[in-house]
Amino acid sequence: MSTSRRTVLAGAAAGVAAAGLAGAGTAHAASGAKPPARELFGRLADGTKVYRWTVANGGTRLKVLSYGGIVQSLEIPDRRGATANVSLGFGNLDDYVARSPYFGALIGRHGNRVAKGRFTLDGRTYQLPVNDGPNSLHGGDKGFDKQVWDVEPFSRGSDRGLVLRRISPDGEMGYPGTLKVKVTYTLTARGAWRIDYEATTDRATVANLTSHTYFNLAGEGSGSVDGHTLEMAAARYTPVDATLIPTGELARVTGTPFDFRRAKAIGERARTPHQQVLYGKGLDHNWVLDKGVTTVPGYALTLADPGSGRMMKMYTTEPGMQFYSGNFLDGTLAGTSGRLYRQGDGLCLESQHFPDSPNQPSFPSTVLRPGTTYRSTTVHTFSAR
Numbered sequence: 325m326s327t328s329r330r331t332v333l334a335g336a337a338a339g340v341a342a343a344g345l346a347g348a349g350t351a352h353a354a355s356g357a358k359p360p361a362r363e364l365f366g367r368l369a370d371g372t373k374v375y376r377w378t379v380a381n382g383g384t385r386l387k388v389l390s391y392g393g394i395v396q397s398l399e400i401p402d403r404r405g406a407t408a409n410v411s412l413g414f415g416n417l418d419d420y421v422a423r424s425p426y427f428g429a430l431i432g433r434h435g436n437r438v439a440k441g442r443f444t445l446d447g448r449t450y451q452l453p454v455n456d457g458p459n460s461l462h463g464g465d466k467g468f469d470k471q472v473w474d475v476e477p478f479s480r481g482s483d484r485g486l487v488l489r490r491i492s493p494d495g496e497m498g499y500p501g502t503l504k505v506k507v508t509y510t511l512t513a514r515g516a517w518r519i520d521y522e523a524t525t526d527r528a529t530v531a532n533l534t535s536h537t538y539f540n541l542a543g544e545g546s547g548s549v550d551g552h553t554l555e556m557a558a559a560r561y562t563p564v565d566a567t568l569i570p571t572g573e574l575a576r577v578t579g580t581p582f583d584f585r586r587a588k589a590i591g592e593r594a595r596t597p598h599q600q601v602l603y604g605k606g607l608d609h610n611w612v613l614d615k616g617v618t619t620v621p622g623y624a625l626t627l628a629d630p631g632s633g634r635m636m637k638m639y640t641t642e643p644g645m646q647f648y649s650g651n652f653l654d655g656t657l658a659g660t661s662g663r664l665y666r667q668g669d670g671l672c673l674e675s676q677h678f679p680d681s682p683n684q685p686s687f688p689s690t691v692l693r694p695g696t697t698y699r700s701t702t703v704h705t706f707s708a709r
């Protein structure tokens with residue numbers, strides 16, 4: 325696996341089109357897409373307006389909030405053509421602000437866990453907020469998921485989408501450097517959902533952006549995803565300690581519950597009494613994708629729901645995939661359907677660099693320096709059979 329900096333300089337987004345992935349594997353025909361539409365979703369305590377944008381194309385419909393860049397709804401058809409929202413979330417802004425477990429959010433400045441909320445860069449140690457036991461998680465207690473983004477809609481050729489921007493000031497959540505961030509959500513004419521991330525900095529920093537969408541291909545509020553099957557092109561994973569920080573080992577999946585090289589039902593793996601599964605109260609680990617860091621999105625995984633026939637494939641430039649099986653959903657959160665979310669009612673597939681990379685020199689680096697551009701692309705394609 326390559327351990328070179330993902331700064332996959334210049335071309336990840338262009339490479340998607342070149343590779344033909346933007347429309348590959350989808351079953352939807354192009355359907356007279358309309359320009360993205362905006363509506364008021366709510367107001368924050370300080371009066372800031374939060375908008376919900378709706379983007380539809382190729383049989384897929386995406387609803388995105390300016391707060392946290394949150395994917396509030398992702399609608400795709402099943403084998404009979406019946407459309408359902410396949411992402412977990414809330415129907416109101418207050419719940420997102422007060423109690424959301426990162427439903428649908430953009431994650432930054434550094435996704436996943438950083439041990440003890442601390443890292444050293446160029447001889448200087450930086451302290452981040454500790455918000456997950458002894459560690460810092462998903463950029464701290466007020467990460468990108470809790471910020472209001474500037475959103476601009478676009479219609480380019482047959483594509484429809486949104487460009488989200490914000491400037492993360494020097495010192496925000498303890499991170500050095502002013503980070504200028506641009507995230508583009510695109511729906512193609514064939515219904516694929518592409519996410520392109522870009523960032524630049526004026527000081528050396530670390531960056532690891534991802535999306536924290538919770539998927540249930542049977543439909544939001546329909547119950548457990550235990551029956552979903554997952555195939556992942558990953559022969560190794562990163563074992564963790566009791567606080568879910570990687571030990572540094574790249575362990576083989578052979579003979580473990582982490583072997584998804586052939587499609588396996590999630591439930592039979594997430595409920596196995598293996599020490600690593602016990603640490604996470606289910607699956608909450610990073611898989612080392614066989615393809616490594618790439619300049620164009622390469623195949624990562626296939627998620628399928630046998631009941632509805634819905635299938636999602638993911639392609640990414642990232643070297644890792646954090647698979648979280650919804651272990652901490654505890655029946656206290658009511659979603660857009662009005663039903664309570666219980667353990668395993670959704671799952672996350674977060675394309676990213678490895679957890680705790682700033683403290684693990686053997687992992688692919690997440691260091692970003694002035695004069696270089698962070699680029700990352702992930703493509704989701706949908707079909708039904």
